[in-house]
Amino acid sequence: GAVVSQHPSWVICKSGTSVKIECRSLDFQATTMFWYRQFPKQSLMLMATSNEGSKATYEQGVEKDKFLINHASLTLSTLTVTSAHPEDSSFYICSARDPGQGEEDIQYFGAGTRLSVL
Amino acid sequence: DAKTTQPPSMDCAEGRAANLPCNHSTISGNEYVYWYRQIHSQGPQYIIHGLKNNETNEMASLIITEDRKSSTLILPHATLRDTAVYYCIVSGGGSNYKLTFGKGTLLTVNP
Numbered sequence: 675g676a677v678v679s680q681h682p683s684w685v686i687c688k689s690g691t692s693v694k695i696e697c698r699s700l701d702f703q704a705t706t707m708f709w710y711r712q713f714p715k716q717s718l719m720l721m722a723t724s725n726e727g728s729k730a731t732y733e734q735g736v737e738k739d740k741f742l743i744n745h746a747s748l749t750l751s752t753l754t755v756t757s758a759h760p761e762d763s764s765f766y767i768c769s770a771r772d773p774g775q776g777e778e779d780i781q782y783f784g785a786g787t788r789l790s791v792l
Numbered sequence: 793d794a795k796t797t798q799p800p801s802m803d804c805a806e807g808r809a810a811n812l813p814c815n816h817s818t819i820s821g822n823e824y825v826y827w828y829r830q831i832h833s834q835g836p837q838y839i840i841h842g843l844k845n846n847e848t849n850e851m852a853s854l855i856i857t858e859d860r861k862s863s864t865l866i867l868p869h870a871t872l873r874d875t876a877v878y879y880c881i882v883s884g885g886g887s888n889y890k891l892t893f894g895k896g897t898l899l900t901v902n903p
Contacts (some may be wrong), residue, residue, distance in 0.1 A: 749834060781891055
């Protein structure tokens with residue numbers, strides 16, 4: 675299957691600082707990328723949908739000014755957690771949609787980024 | 793997107809087939825069934841998907857009932873590395889292609 679690279683895999687930061695997470699599709703062009711968050715022992719929750727060249731669409735309850743998403747190219751989307759606080763500590767996972775053929779799109783996921791805010 | 797129902801956990805002996813069921817009784821005609829799995833502390837891995845016909849790839853087989861209200865993911869020869877949470881997801885594809893993850897099934901493969 676297609677490969678999605680996510681970096682960094684683990685980050686520890688101080689409260690109040692900002693953290694940027696990168697998501698790259700390595701062998702296909704992704705017009706749409708997605709950002710998820712997963713708290714311990716819970717399932718993945720979609721945070722936002724990122725379309726290349728346009729503003730991201732955020733799910734209800736997700737603060738767009740806190741979680742800045744940029745999708746400037748067909749292979750790169752970034753998530754910036756601004757002014758991070760301990761409650762933002764979580765596992766952040768990106769995915770990229772491989773257009774494939776017609777409606778049979780498949781999302782491929784990155785390995786995830788574990789964020790710990792002290 | 794239609795909701796899915798999966799058992800919270802299942803056990804399987806190494807080398808035996810693992811059959812993971814999923815109910816999706818409210819699935820609509822243009823919605824696909826996708827299966828992903830998540831090994832602990834990793835991102836989900838795509839396994840297989842289908843619309844109405846049975847599908848097979850190098851990882852697994854997907855059996856969809858004729859009325860499309862349920863499906864079964866089959867891992868033909870489970871190994872210890874197949875221990876993971878398996879998610880059955882129904883999605884419409886295209887511009888409405890959002891994946892809504894439920895709680896999935898924790899498959900434990902025992903030696």
